[in-house]
Amino acid sequence: MPLFDSIYNFAGWLTGNAVEAEDLAQETYLKALKGFSSFQPGTNFRAWIFRILRNTFLTSRTGLQAMRTVPLERDDGQETMEAAMTLDTPESILMGRAGQQAIQAALEKLPVMYREVLLLCDVEEMSYQEIAETVSVPIGTVMSRLHRARRILRGALQADGQGASHG
Numbered sequence: 001m002p003l004f005d006s007i008y009n010f011a012g013w014l015t016g017n018a019v020e021a022e023d024l025a026q027e028t029y030l031k032a033l034k035g036f037s038s039f040q041p042g043t044n045f046r047a048w049i050f051r052i053l054r055n056t057f058l059t060s061r062t063g064l065q066a067m068r069t070v071p072l073e074r075d076d077g078q079e080t081m082e083a084a085m086t087l088d089t090p091e092s093i094l095m096g097r098a099g100q101q102a103i104q105a106a107l108e109k110l111p112v113m114y115r116e117v118l119l120l121c122d123v124e125e126m127s128y129q130e131i132a133e134t135v136s137v138p139i140g141t142v143m144s145r146l147h148r149a150r151r152i153l154r155g156a157l158q159a160d161g162q163g164a165s166h167g
Helices: 004-015 018-034 045-059 061-068 080-085 090-097 100-109 112-122 128-135 139-166
Strands: none
Touching: 004 018, 004 045, 004 112, 018 045, 045 112, 045 128, 100 112, 100 139, 112 128, 112 139, 128 139
């Protein structure tokens, strides 16, 4: 099945549960097969199937529970340039001093709308355009959410690192 590892991994990050991730991946492929006639040849298959995965997750019980905890945000893209100038990236902090459990815990605390764009960009290596197509928002919103996700993640990992060194 095309992209199965990527679909399963993303499902795992969204659900936080291996069994639910398997169910979500299977349901995604079933919906993709049933709705394949809606796929337009020449368009981005990866963005199309990830959008099915995301929508399936968001309409699931787990996804609805996760969305209830999402804070309101302004999608005006005001802070997007700041992210490009930051030297201390979440990735450098992650690799520098956080273990796998700290990374996973910090990612799981991110609201879904931030976690999904961060994972699609940094794990799935999608372009901003692909992410925008996948989550059905403008590119400016993708950039804004990505910046906020990285800032929140950076703060969580720095706080975790300070707590570990003083405790």
